[in-house]
Amino acid sequence: MMKPWVRRFTGITGTIISVAVLLYIYEKIGLSPKSILQTTFLALTPLLLAALGETINEKGGLVNIGLEGILLMTAVLGVYFAEITHSGWYGLILGALLGGLIGFIFGVISVYGKADQIIVGIGLNLFSLGFVQFFMMAVWAMPGIRIPPKEVIIPPTTISGFRVSLITIVSILLAPIVHYLINETKFGLWLRAAGEAPESLDAAGVSVEKIRITGATIGGLLTGLGGAFMSLAWFGGVVKEISAGRGFIALAIMVASGLRPLYALLFSFIFGFAEATAIAISLTPGVKEVVPYHLILMIPYIVTLATVSIFMGRARFPKALGLPYRRE
Amino acid sequence: MGLAGELRENVRRISVSLLISLGVFVIGLSIGAVLMVIFGYNPLKAYRSLFYGALLERGGLAESISLSIPLMLSGLTFAISAKAGLFNIGAEGQIYLGAIGAVIAGAYLSLPFLLHLIVTTLFAMLLGVAWSLGPALLKIYRGVNEVITTIMFNWIATYLVMYLALNVFYDPQRAERTVTVLPTARYPQLVEYSSLTTAIFAALLLCIVFYVILFKTKIGYELRVYGSNPDAAKYSGISSKKVVLYSFILGGMAAGLAGGLLITGRPPTFALYGTLGNVSGYGFDGIGVALIGRNHPIGIMLSAFLIALLRNGGRYMEFQAGVYSELVRAIIGIIVIALAIPEIYEMVARYMRIRRARRMVE
Numbered sequence: 159m160m161k162p163w164v165r166r167f168t169g170i171t172g173t174i175i176s177v178a179v180l181l182y183i184y185e186k187i188g189l190s191p192k193s194i195l196q197t198t199f200l201a202l203t204p205l206l207l208a209a210l211g212e213t214i215n216e217k218g219g220l221v222n223i224g225l226e227g228i229l230l231m232t233a234v235l236g237v238y239f240a241e242i243t244h245s246g247w248y249g250l251i252l253g254a255l256l257g258g259l260i261g262f263i264f265g266v267i268s269v270y271g272k273a274d275q276i277i278v279g280i281g282l283n284l285f286s287l288g289f290v291q292f293f294m295m296a297v298w299a300m301p302g303i304r305i306p307p308k309e310v311i312i313p314p315t316t317i318s319g320f321r322v323s324l325i326t327i328v329s330i331l332l333a334p335i336v337h338y339l340i341n342e343t344k345f346g347l348w349l350r351a352a353g354e355a356p357e358s359l360d361a362a363g364v365s366v367e368k369i370r371i372t373g374a375t376i377g378g379l380l381t382g383l384g385g386a387f388m389s390l391a392w393f394g395g396v397v398k399e400i401s402a403g404r405g406f407i408a409l410a411i412m413v414a415s416g417l418r419p420l421y422a423l424l425f426s427f428i429f430g431f432a433e434a435t436a437i438a439i440s441l442t443p444g445v446k447e448v449v450p451y452h453l454i455l456m457i458p459y460i461v462t463l464a465t466v467s468i469f470m471g472r473a474r475f476p477k478a479l480g481l482p483y484r485r486e
Numbered sequence: 487m488g489l490a491g492e493l494r495e496n497v498r499r500i501s502v503s504l505l506i507s508l509g510v511f512v513i514g515l516s517i518g519a520v521l522m523v524i525f526g527y528n529p530l531k532a533y534r535s536l537f538y539g540a541l542l543e544r545g546g547l548a549e550s551i552s553l554s555i556p557l558m559l560s561g562l563t564f565a566i567s568a569k570a571g572l573f574n575i576g577a578e579g580q581i582y583l584g585a586i587g588a589v590i591a592g593a594y595l596s597l598p599f600l601l602h603l604i605v606t607t608l609f610a611m612l613l614g615v616a617w618s619l620g621p622a623l624l625k626i627y628r629g630v631n632e633v634i635t636t637i638m639f640n641w642i643a644t645y646l647v648m649y650l651a652l653n654v655f656y657d658p659q660r661a662e663r664t665v666t667v668l669p670t671a672r673y674p675q676l677v678e679y680s681s682l683t684t685a686i687f688a689a690l691l692l693c694i695v696f697y698v699i700l701f702k703t704k705i706g707y708e709l710r711v712y713g714s715n716p717d718a719a720k721y722s723g724i725s726s727k728k729v730v731l732y733s734f735i736l737g738g739m740a741a742g743l744a745g746g747l748l749i750t751g752r753p754p755t756f757a758l759y760g761t762l763g764n765v766s767g768y769g770f771d772g773i774g775v776a777l778i779g780r781n782h783p784i785g786i787m788l789s790a791f792l793i794a795l796l797r798n799g800g801r802y803m804e805f806q807a808g809v810y811s812e813l814v815r816a817i818i819g820i821i822v823i824a825l826a827i828p829e830i831y832e833m834v835a836r837y838m839r840i841r842r843a844r845r846m847v848e
Contacts, residue, residue: 276573280575287819296810
């Protein structure tokens, strides 16, 4: 058995080396390494935010597989909020708050309704699929696509020639912050207790219900930020398929990282890189003609399957995960 | 308890189930109505045109029954896994594979009628099963959560089948769709002015087969024990690997059949569009079907019709009241969420208890 720090070190250096090798190969076949890295950072943002959100959720004992639905609804309504407030930043904030509201409702249904959380998550995803299409038709009279005016799009900032979104930087910083929140703060202790041994938290006089709902709300908030980011700061518009399974890729990241935020950052980078590769291949002239477009689009999902299968089995999840808490 | 008591108990259980399903159906429609009012539509007009269209319009009822075919089958996919305590939400991708399978066998084989139909149907089911094996094996050997793998397989299936439809099996005259299935592999039409064909009998037959497997065979028993109490199942020597494998294989059969019948049993197209437009969405709606039917094959036959009615009527709602038909899927989502909340059942059960008590007093 390798010591944990050795494994961590090999994991990180392994990733860096493979990315460097791949970038070298990409340059040889005519793809631009710089633009791939720029896309990687865009693509990792919603994944990381949703995975961090779900990590908080699950530490508290709730499983929300409705991330996909939250990403979709906040991406669409984020555009709507930005248009009515004439500001991309307000759209982003309101989108995040909407995500928090959905997370809160999910928390209340799960905690007080003692619901089967997986089924609620499935229902949430189904609802959002139908709702966003209905909403887009009702508000914009357009089936499934909306390009908002340019002034509400949040442009990326340029740091020494490298274009990166401010929100990406914030979400990368959030990884150590969430790690600290979970492991070093009083709230984190309560949260972990709510997931591991809710009866002890109850005995200590802290409400399991409130802690879990707070976790679900923060989780929804982060996911909502990721959703609004996609439409307002990445694609500059929204289509009804915008979430494209990212909610489930985020679940895979959370599972593979074993609920450790810093690992979630590493895995988000890997998945973001896979997606950036797919995007680059499908756009670069001279390359895109050689490889069938539809097969390229499979890359992120295949990478997700492979990664989650390799890293499965090491993680340990909270004992009371997914179980409604009932007082004896 | 005597035979009469047992019968009474059964009747009570079934009526509670029906009441719950009907109750959440009403909840779903009410929230749908609230959404319509918020966005400035008239819900009464919308629902009137929905139900009128789905039931009374010429061919409307037959069309609703026809739409229930893929729904009841993808409902079975989710239900058989749910009975085993698993969440197979991969019906969507397995349907795509079944559909392309039907195109391949139906268009490129040359066999006499009936034999061709049977071979095509079986090949569609086979591809559905093949696609369900991936998540099953990853679950068995790597312990990977089936929710994640089935969704990933759905996305991979989407692009794989799109690729096959547009680049390999495309119609040279109409490149936006595949070649059409030969007349020898098509299910005969049952009702004029509708797409209802004899495919409905294949679907109903599979429902009955699933009922028999679940409640009359050893594997069905093991599946149900494992689903209700995995620990007890382990101590009584039931293999979890076997349960996972069988529930996914059966699920893949049902979804593959759904995809096949959408191609061979739904006039007038008999081909697969490159957008997958004529086969998509049924896998996810099937989850709602399974839950409303309480994961029971007979319940699923009924709930598939209810959901098909909404989806078919949704088109009329869109024409006549201007409400986009996708609202129906949001309503299904609400129904699913409502069904997940046990407090709702308890309310119904309490109501039944009070009524019974009152009857006894009288």
